[in-house]
Amino acid sequence: MAELVFFSGTMDCGKSTLALQTHHNHAARGRDGVLFTRNDRAGTATISSRLGLVHGAAEVGDATDFWDEVVRRRTQGRPVDYVIADEAQFYTPQQVEQLARVCDELAVDVFAFGISTDFRARLFPGAARLVELADRVEVLQVKALCWCGARATHNARTVGGVMVVEGEQVVVGDVTGAQDEVAYEVLCRRHHMRRMTAATARAAAPSPQTLASTLPLD
Ligand SMILES: Nc1ncnc2c1ncn2[C@@H]1O[C@H](COP(=O)(O)OP(=O)(O)O)[C@@H](O)[C@H]1O
Numbered sequence: 199m200a201e202l203v204f205f206s207g208t209m210d211c212g213k214s215t216l217a218l219q220t221h222h223n224h225a226a227r228g229r230d231g232v233l234f235t236r237n238d239r240a241g242t243a244t245i246s247s248r249l250g251l252v253h254g255a256a257e258v259g260d261a262t263d264f265w266d267e268v269v270r271r272r273t274q275g276r277p278v279d280y281v282i283a284d285e286a287q288f289y290t291p292q293q294v295e296q297l298a299r300v301c302d303e304l305a306v307d308v309f310a311f312g313i314s315t316d317f318r319a320r321l322f323p324g325a326a327r328l329v330e331l332a333d334r335v336e337v338l339q340v341k342a343l344c345w346c347g348a349r350a351t352h353n354a355r356t357v358g359g360v361m362v363v364e365g366e367q368v369v370v371g372d373v374t375g376a377q378d379e380v381a382y383e384v385l386c387r388r389h390h391m392r393r394m395t396a397a398t399a400r401a402a403a404p405s406p407q408t409l410a411s412t413l414p415l416d
Pocket residue numbers: 208209210211212213214215216246247248249340342
């Protein structure tokens with residue numbers, strides 16, 4: 199039976215890598231798949247992994263209808279056994295429903311990859327629908343780590359290393375960014391709630407000189 203699986207985790211935990219590995223493994227066994235993405239950092243119609251893998255993919259827009267896409271391909275005689283759906287947090291809830299229908303009525307495996315929550319720790323509408331509809335939600339095994347060493351569970355948006363909590367839900371970006379640029383940092387919940395990034399933690403830590411001046415002289 200075909201299934202709809204949502205592979206979720208923070209930014210930078212290996213989702214796009216797994217998406218391309220999944221495609222590779224299925225294609226290597228003669229299965230035919232279609233890759234989709236939306237707003238990948240590397241540009242339009244691309245799935246890119248920080249490990250260096252890059253693959254072309256169909257770019258999803260507001261007007262994309264996954265049911266029509268799969269039916270059109272099959273009508274043209276192109277088999278579709280599975281769908282890889284990267285950056286799935288950016289899909290609309292209706293598009294997620296189309297993916298579920300493609301799975302149930304056309305027997306296509308749907309492997310969706312994406313972050314669940316935004317920089318304010320609120321679910322993206324597309325991710326919420328995936329959590330509601332998926333046969334399984336899989337958390338990636340590779341742990342992204344907070345600066346404190348704990349497992350990172352949340353995504354912070356930063357400007358100059360300082361966490362911000364105002365702004366648009368969608369701002370494409372990376373976990374590495376120039377000083378004054380919008381960037382992202384993965385944090386554990388404790389430090390996300392305290393808005394404590396690596397830079398603010400460093401700034402708050404007493405310097406060795408401060409520590410030395412507070413030590414009692416003997
Ligand atoms: N130079 C590197 N050497 C080894 N692993 C790396 C390197 N750079 C990135 N990675 C791995 O790639 C992961 C990010 O993969 P990626 O698929 O881009 O993540 P996501 O799609 O979840 O944002 C990191 O968690 C890390 O494990």
